[in-house]
Amino acid sequence: MKKLTVTVGLLLSLFTARGQGQQPAQTTSYTSRKLKLEEINLVSSYYEQDGNRSAVTGGIGTEKLTDYATSLEVRLSFRDKRNRLHTINADGTIDYYTSASSDNIDPRTISSASMSDTHRYGTLSWSVKNEVTNSTAGISGYFSKEYDYVSRGLTLSLAQASRDNNREVSLKAGAFFDTWSAILPAELRSLTYGSGAKGDFAPIDYKPRNSYNASLSVSQVVNKRLQMLFTVEPSYQEGLLSTPYHRVYFTDGSERVEKLPGNRMKLPVGMRASYFLGDKTILRFFYRYYMDSWGMTAHTASLEVPVKFTSFISLSPFYRFNTQTAVRYFAPYAKHLATSQYYTSDYDVSGFDSHFVGTGLRVSPPGGVLGIKHLNAVELRYGHYYRTTTMVSNIVTLLMKIK
Template identity: 35%
Template sequence: MISIKNTLLIILILGVQQAWSQDEEQTYKKRVLETTEVDFLTSYYSQDGDNAAVTGGKGTEELTDVTGTIIVSIPLNDDDVLTIDAGVSAYTSASSSNVDPFDKGEADPFVASSGASQSDTWVNLTGTYSHSSDDRNDLWSAKFSVSSEYDYFSLGFGGSYTKLFNEKNTEISVNGNVYLDNWTTIYPFELRPFGEGGVGFFRPDEITGNTNYNPSFSELDKTNRNSYSLGLGLSQILHKNVQGLISFDVINQQGLLSTPFQRVYFSDVADSFIDNFQLADDIEQLPDGRLKFAVGGRLNWYLNEIVSLRTYYRYYFDDWGINSHTASLEASVKLSDKFTLYPSYRFYNQSAADYFAPYESHLSTEEFYTSDYDLSEYSANQYGLGVSYTDIFTKMHISKFGLKSIDLKFYQYDRDTSFSSSIITAGVKFVMD
C-alpha cells in the first residue's frame, strides 16, 4: 500500500513535471515573426488614351507615375507585430495639366500644358499592429493611415479579426475600414471667375464660336468624402492540394464623390473655344452617396511540385447602375529551388453608370452628369509576367540584413475605349540577422 507521504511525493513530482512542460511549451512557442523584415518596393506606371475626363471625355490621358515604398515589420514579442508602411508617388500628367490649358502656348485637349497641375506628389504613411493568440487560431489587427497630395488629404482607420478552427483547415475573417477624405476644390480655369462671382471670363476677346460664354456654374458646397467598408471572408482547405475562399464586401461612400476639375459639355449649349480648346459648360456632377457590393471567390490548386494555379472571380454592383465581372488566372511555375515564374491573365467587363455619357452627349437639364470613361461601359484585358528569386538561407548580406527575396513583375492593360497602360514593379525583401 502506498503511504500518504509517498502519495504526496508523487503528486508533487507530477505537478512540477506539468509546470515544467507548460514552461517549456511557452519558452519554445513559435514566434509569429522571427525577426525584423524590410521590404523595398518600387514601380513605374505609364498610360495613354483619348478620353480624358479633365477635358470632358475628349483629349489625351497620358500620365506617368513613379512610386517608392518601404515596409518595415517589427516583432514586438512572440505574438505581436508592428508594421510601418511609408510610400511616395510622383506623377506627371498631360491630362490633369489641362485643368489650366491657357497658361502657355496654344490650348489643345490633346496637348499638355505646363501649369501647376501637370505634376503632383502623393505621400502615405500606414501603421498596423497585429496580435496572435498563443495557439495561433485568433488574429487581431488595427491600423491607422494618413495620405496627402496637392488637392487631397485622407485619414484612415481600420481593423480585422481572423479565426482558424477545424485543425486550421477553416478560416473566417472580418475587416472594417473608415476613410475620412477632404478635397481642396480646384476647378477648370475658365469657370473660376463665374464661381467666385466675377464679372466674366478673363479672355473674352479670344473666344470663338459662341462668343457669349456664360456657363451656369456654381461652386460645390461639399469638400469632404467619407468611406466605410466591411468585408467578410471564409477560407477552407477542400483537399490536400486545393484551397477555396469566398468573400463579401460592402462599401458606403458619402460626400463629394465627383472630381471638381473634370469638365462636362452639353449637346444643347453652343460651343465656345479659345484656340483649339472648348470651354467647359459645367463640371462633373454626381450624387453625394454611393453603395457598392462585391462577391468573390478564389480557388488555389497545387498541381505538383512545379506548377500551382490561382483562380479568382468577382461580381460587383452598385446603386449608380454599374455591374461588373472580374476573372483572373495566375500560374506559379517553379523553375528551381530559388526561381519561380508567374504568368497571369485578368479579364474585366462593366456596364456604364446611369450618369455617364460621352463627350457632348449630356443635356443641361440633367441633374447628374459625367464623361469620365472609368464609369463607361467597357471590357479590358490584362496580361502579366513575374519572376521571383527566394533564398530562405539569406546568404547575401548588406550590413546586418540578409537578402530573402527579389520580385519583378510586368503588366500590360488594354481596354476597348482606346485606353492602355503598363506597369513594372520591383520588390526586395531583407531580414535582420
C-alpha cells in the first residue's frame, strides 16, 4: 500500500551541522585495518492518523491508520593499506500498519487483504574517504517490500571538501525500480480479475514504476556561529504513477479508478542553516521550494531550537509549516467531468496548508544512560501534525544510540 514512511521523515528533521569551526584531525600514519564498530542506532516509533478524505473511497471516508515501526542501523569502519577510511552502514526497518481506508478496497468482505500489512525495507551503504584529498565516494543499495509492491534501488555519491574543511560539494544520483500489483476496487474489476488477496489465484496485472533522482548540495561554514547548506534535487518518475484502488466519482454519477500521467518531473530547491547563539542554544532553519510537471508548487519552512539545560540534557522544540497548490488533475468527490483525460481525488495532491509541531528530549550523560557505558544517548520526540483537509496525526519516536 502506498503510504507515508513516518520514521524516516522525522529523522530527516534532525539536521546536525559540524562543530563551530572545529576541523577533524587529519590522519597521516597507517593505523590498524581491523573492522571497528562505530555505533548502533535503534529507533522505534508509533504513528496514528485520522481524517475523512480517503482517496480509496473517492475523497470521502475514513483515513484512520496506525503504524508501529522499528529501525536498526549499524555503522562499521576500517582503514585500508592507503589509510583511506571505509565506512559501512547497514540499516533495516520493519513496520506494521493497519489501515481502515484500505479495508474499503473490497467492502464486501469482512476484511480486505490490505487492511493490515508488514512493510520491510533496508539499505546497505559503503563509502571511502580519502583524508589526503578530502574526497569521499560511496554506493548504497536499497530494497523494500510491502503488500502490493517491491522496490529496488541504487545510489552513487561523490563529495569534495575544501582544504580547511569549511566547504563541501556533494553529488548524488540514484535509480529505483518498483513493481506494483494493480489491485482494483471490488466493483470495478471483472469476474476473472483477482483481488490480490492471499489464497486468491485469479490473475492480476503488475505494473512498473521507475524513479531517477539526483542531488547537488553545497555546505559552507560561514563563521564560527553560522553554517549553511544549499541543495537542488531534481527527479523524474515514469510508469504507473496512479494508484489503481483509488476511486474517482464524476458529475454524471459514473465511477472509475484514478488515472494520472505516466511521467512526472519534480524540482525541489532547499536551504538549511544552523546558527549557534552560544554554548547552549542553536537555531536550525530549513526552507524548501518545490515545483513539478503536474502543476503543483509548494513552500516548506521549519525551525528547531535545541537548548542545553546541562552538559548532557537538551530540549529541542520544532515547528514546520507547508503550503501547496493542487495538481491540475485534482478535484473533490463527484466534481470531475467524465470527459477528463486524467483525474484524482487524492487529497495528498490537493491544495492545503499543514502544521507540524513538537519537541524532543535528549539525554547523553558522559558515563552512559542509566550507567550503561555504551548507551551513549537516548532521545524521545513527539510531533503533532494537522492539515487543512482535516487530517490529523501524532507520532512518538524513541532513539537510542550505542557507541
